[in-house]
Amino acid sequence: MAINRIAFYHLETLLWIARLGTFAAAAARLNTTQPAISARVRELEGHLGTALFRREGRTMALTPAGRELVRESEPLWARFQGVLMGCSDISGATGVVRIGAGEIAAASCLPGFVAALGRDLPRVSLEIDVALTADLIQQLASGHADIAFAAGRVSHPMLQTAAIGGVDLLWLTSPMILDRIGGDTPIWSLSNLSPLYRIMKEAIAASRLAEWPVNLCNNVRAMIDIVLAGGGIGIFPEPMVRHHVAEGRLAPLPDAPAMPQIEFHAAIRAAEADPLILTVFDRASRLDLRATA
Structure with missing residues (x-):
């Protein structure tokens, strides 16, 4: 077994393939090519005299020998990186x-x-x-x-x-529709794919606006643009609308329900x-x- 020919880049390659699941992903992570990654794996397997991976569909699964090598090498690799970083200026x-x-x-x-x-x-x-x-x-x-x-x-x-x-959440609308807001004015909320959906849904349900129409969108900036154009009421994170409020392009909704922070x-x-x-x-x-x- 040619242990003396095993380099640190062999272990680094092994660990990134094990973490990311494909040679292509490891190549992207290590800023090299997939053929180069394959060559490193072949070299490492040749030096050790055993297979480390087997293909399962589009991913590469570790063999029992590969799993053992990853388990034993990970703390050593982390320790080696820590030593190098400790010996150098972090700014470098x-x-x-x-x-x-x-x-x-x-x-x-x-x-x-x-x-x-x-x-x-x-x-x-x-x-x-x-x-x-x-x-x-x-x-x-x-x-x-x-x-x-x-x-x-x-x-x-x-x-x-x-x-x-x-971050604070604000109820806002366009000043151009502020004096004619009513029960048919739509409220814009993030969709249920967002963790903020539940916060917004509960706030709307507990407010005087509970029966008003609610439109969903998965993009905050798109909602901001819609409300800026007079398309309804929105619940927005304060940092994303700060300049619009300061410039008077968005105005607070009168008597708006209180909202928890995000x-x-x-x-x-x-x-x-x-x-x-x-x-x-x-x-x-x-x-x-x-x-x-």
């Missing part, structure tokens, strides 16, 4: 960090956070994906994202979270061991949206 860290965020989180959490990361970790590249919360959780659990910012409570056995504060959480995999990802998560967990509102 390199790599790609994939950040997922819901639409509201992207407007509320990301701008300042990303700008600060760029200043402090100039050699780290960021890939940001704005998606629905359910998709973010799946991407995070599967290893396709490293950290996520989501509205509402994130509950998943494979994830750990940190609360980072809340709570935000940062999340990573519970088993995450990459020092760079843990550093980014630590910074995320110290965010306080209330201090920046």
Whole structure:
């Protein structure tokens, strides 16, 4: 067995395939090609004298030998990365960090956070994906994202979270229809694919507007544009409409029902061991949206 020919990149490749499930995903993560990933796997299997993967449909499943190697190598790899990072200035860290965020989180959490990361970790590249919360959780659990910012409570056995504060929700309409709002004026709410749907539904049901028509949309910015055009009443996160209110393009709804804040959480995999990802998560967990509102 040619142990002396096994390099760290062989183990890194193995661990990312095991996490992401395909050679193509591992190649994208490691900024290389799928043939290069296949070559590394063949080299590692050749040095060890055993198969590490078997194909199951479109994914690569670990063999028993592969599972054992992953289980034993993961803590060693994390420790090695920690040693390297501990021996160097964190500002010199390199790599790609994939950040997922819901639409509201992207407007509320990301701008300042990303700008600060760029200043402090100039050699780290960021890939940001704005998606629905359910998709973010799946991407995070599967290893396709490293950290996520989501509205509402994130509950998943494979994830750990940190609360980072809340954002106010406002009932708003266009001043052009403010004096003729009535029972036939539509209320715009996020769809049931959003964790905010329940908050909005309960608030509407408990208000004097309970019998008014409700329209659903899965995009906050589209709802804002509709209400700006005089298309009804909306319930919006304050950071996304702040400038419209300041400019008088949106006005508060008189006698509007009280709304709870949207709570935000940062999340990573519970088993995450990459020092760079843990550093980014630590910074995320110290965010306080209330201090920046």
